[in-house]
Amino acid sequence: MTDHATDHRLGGLAPPRSTPEPRWRALRDGLFGSKPNAVLTLLCLGLLAWAVPPLLRWTLLDAVWSGPADRCAEAAGACWAFVGEKLRYILFGFYDVDRQWRPAAALAILAGMTVLSALPALWRRTTPLRWVAGWSAGLAVVVLLLTGGPDGPAVPTERWSGLPVNLLLATVGMIGAFPLAVLLALARRSPLGGVRLLAVTFIEVMRGVPLIAVLYVATLLLPLMLPSGSAIDKLLRAQIAIILFVSAYLAEIIRAGLQAIPPGQHEAARALGLGYWAAMRLVILPQALRTVIPAIVNLAVGLFQDTTLVIVIGLFDVLNTARNAAKDPAWLGFYDEAFALAAVIYLIFCVLASRYSLWLEARLRRGG
Amino acid sequence: MRNEHGSTPGSGLAKTLAGTAASWWGGRSGVQLALLGAVLLATVWLGSNTVASMERFGITPGFDFLHRPAGFEIGESVVAYAPQDSYGRALLVGLLNTVKVAAVGCVLATLLGVALGVARLSGNPLLSVLAQGYVELIRSTPLLLQLFFWSATFQALPGPRQALNPLPGIFLCNRGILLPAFAGEGTGGWVLAALALAGLLAVAGTALRRRADPGGGTLSAVAVAAVALGVPAGLLAGVLANSGLPLAVEFPELAGFNFAGGATVSPEFSAMLVGLVVNATAMISEIVRGGIQAVPSGQWEAARALGLTRGRIMRLVVLPQALRVIVPLMTSSHLNLIKNSSLAVAIGFPDLVSVINTSANQTGQVLETMAIMMGAYLTVNLAVSAAMNLYNQQLERRGRR
Structure with a gap:
């Protein structure tokens, strides 16, 4: 253009x-x-x-497409036989092989709900309440699937691994951060100084440190912060860290949206007799959020990429299972192939998302 | 105090201050105090829990551990370090490693990012398609994956005897990158210092010229250049002659199973630097492209009508205007690079986070080490954004004049 x-x-x-x-x-x-x-x-x-x-x-x-590892060792090219052999492990990690339909179904549900939420055609037909109910039900099913219930033995979160971990951390991270981010954005623009001070401190501290630092704090410090005897699951700690971290960035995006709304809108809403919260909910936020949807999509893509950082606290996401697959003594050292597969998985997701973002931006500009 | 004497200027000031404070506070004192109190209570509760848990594990809270010997090796260091040095020293080594990789990374990424951003706007379709493909590939894969790739690549390089030799005097092998360097201990440092001084003098001289006369008449450019080059060169010659250091360049050479002479850049640092620069270049090129496109096309047409060549239009007309869009975004890009350098912990480069992690695990002083880590990143981030804000203000002022 x-x-x-x-x-x-x-x-x-x-x-x-x-x-x-x-x-x-x-x-x-x-x-x-x-x-x-x-x-x-x-x-x-x-x-x-x-x-x-x-x-x-x-x-x-020069690539080898099938066969045992020693055939790959002789060839000069890539060993795609390794990918064929390890694909299941890279996608689902340590989850029980005979029950791997569970993470597969969880993956499908998470991806499906994300796609549904991204369709503007559905936005007009749902209310926020229905949206929350839908996601809550979907996430409950996903967690039920992954924990191994209601039938069969429980699967501890240490065995949740591979791609479902990335998608779960990213989707729950975005959804969990959303209400917090709206409150932070409103608080940062509040006329009340004390409220503003709290919001600014939280947002600037979170934006000033790397995600890895927040993950370390959640992993090492959070268990000490709780009264003795209580324990939080490691995956849950990572999830909390991600929600808090993302909420600061999301709050800044929403604040930009709020700033773009002319003050007349707020004054008109108040003149109609709406209170602060009603004016925000019915008049200001719907307009403000609409203008920043593309930025939120970009943030979500960035978060999906950043979920790989949970490697540093010892969780097994799809990048870690890919790396681990190349440490198998039988298939030792096929790192390039493992990383290529992880890269292709990420490329598919992220290129689709960025195309979607461009399409959405054009559509919003047309006022559709 | 002065308020008793109703008419002193102090009371006016006090009134304005009180007015500012009141408008800052904004009323609703009950709600606000309750909120602040709740946050304070929660902090105290979490803090006391933490102290109690630490005591349960037999750890005394406090920063005394910083003086105890660290006892672990650190792969590379800007300042001298040995395992018997203190934890404080180890953390300093980590911080300096972070600063080193982030500073070099920011400079390289800026230069390459501007070049790539201009390349994407080039009239040459092949060049702009290649640049676009690069940006898409980098932006669509996680940084950690890219770092793993570079780390594996540097480890897979041949040994010293089969080292790659892309340019004369530069060798690539699994021990790292070998570069020519100044012979003699400390010469490189003095040369760097002289270069920094030259840069500083050049910037100061240019600013002085501008101030003396916006047209740049009274102080000639030749004089500024002479001072900026001559003074550091003279000082350097003096220092080197005084300490008896030779001013000679030493090339790395294969001796037995390893290289001798020259400077070695470790594989971990190389992987970290290449990964960060390759990633940030893509981000910065997007910012530069957006900034240049934001300059109205009438500016190009007017400049061309004046008979300027393309290079001069870019340098004299478009880039100065684009900078106003670019600089704030570039700042956040640099801050991202600094924060992203914490990923070093995943590929074995001993940055601040990696040293903090080892120290926290060895001493159990989790609260203190985490506070130091957060404080260090916040300080660096605030310092960089303050410096860039200053530069940005200057740009805006120049634009208004």
Whole structure:
């Protein structure tokens, strides 16, 4: 869209607008139109010639697609047989093999609910109450599935691993952070100084330290902070840390949305006799949130990527199971293949999400 | 005190202060006091629980452990360190390692990010497609995954005897990156100091020129350059002659099973730096692209009508305006890089978080170590954002003039 405008801005002489040019000529001018451009093109082609053939040889031509590990050891290319052998472990980790339909179903439910929540067509038909009820029911089913209930032996959270851990931490992180973030954003814009002070302190401290620091505090310090005799599960501690961390960033996004609403809206709502909370709930927040949906989607994608950081406190998410798969003595050292699989999983999710975000932004701009 | 004498200027000030405080507080005292009290109570409750738990494990709360010997090795260090040094010293080593990787990373990522951002807007379709692919790939995969990849790559390099030699004097092997360096202990430090002084003098001289005359007439550029280059060079020559250090460059050379001479950059630091820079470059290039696109196209057309070349339009007209959009976003990008350097703990680079983690596990002083970690990151973050805000204010002032 805007790229064409910039093309002619930066690409030497602008073509006269009145005569439509054939595309190949525009391409030729872009690639070889001037001397510096021709040099750049040759440099890029050189880079491609240097990088692409070895990459193709590794991924396709010299790759081993099936068979035992010693066949891979002889080959120069990638060992996709390793991925075939370890895919189940990388996706579901230590979960009991004969009951792995449970994490698979949990994964499907989480992904399905995320997709449903992202459809603007459904936004108008649901009320916030229905939305909360739907997610609560869905998450209850997911947790029930993962814990092993209602039939069969319980599965401790140490054995929850692989991709469901990432998706669970990210979705519950976003949903759990949401009410807290709305309150923080309102508090930061409150006329009451004490309330503002608390909100600003919390938000700035959370945004000033890395997620890993918050995860360490939750893992090492939280157990000491509770009265003796009480214990919190490690996964739950990580989840609490993530909710608190994300709520600060989400609060800043929502605050930006609140700032974009003209003060007249608030005054009009108050003139109609609405109280502060009613005005916020019915007039201000619906408009403010709408403008920041793309930013929230970006935050969610970032959070989904950041859930891999739970590795440092010893949880087994999909990146950790991938890395661990390459430590198996029978398939030792196929790190590149393991990381490639994890990268592909993340690429699929994140590219879809960023396409969705662009589409949504365009739709919102049109006022749809 | 002065309030008794009704008409002194102090009472006016006190009234304004009281008025400001009241408008800051904003009323609803009951609700606010209850909220603040509840937060305070919760903090005290959690704190007393923590102290009680620590005492149950036989740990005395307090910062005395900082003086006790740490007893663990740290792979690399900017300052001298040995296991018999104190925990305080170990934490300093960790902090300096974080600062080292973050500072070098910020500089490299800024330079490469600006170049890549300009490349994405280039009229050359091949270049802009390649740049876009790079940005998409980096932004769609977790940073930790990228760091694991770089870490595995640096570990998989051949041994010293089969070391890769991409440029003369530079070797890549599983011991790290070997670079030419100044011969003699401390020479490199003095050269760096001289370079820093030269940079400082150049910046100060330029600012002075601007102030003397916005056109830059009275103080000639040649004089500024002469001072900025001459003074540090003279000082450096004096220091080196005084201490008898040679000013010679030493190249790494294979001797037996390892390299001798030159400087070695450890594989962990290399993986961390490459990972952070590759990641932040993608983010910064997006910011730069957005900033340049935000400059109205009329500016390009007007500058071209004046007969300026593309490079000069970019440098003199577009970038100065784009900077006002770019700088605040770039600041948060740098702050992200600093925070992301905490991922070092996952690939074995001894940064602050990694040393804190070891210290907390060894001493059990969890509350203190966590407080130090949070405090260190908050301080660094506040310092960087204050510096960048200052720069941003200057930009805005320049824009208004």
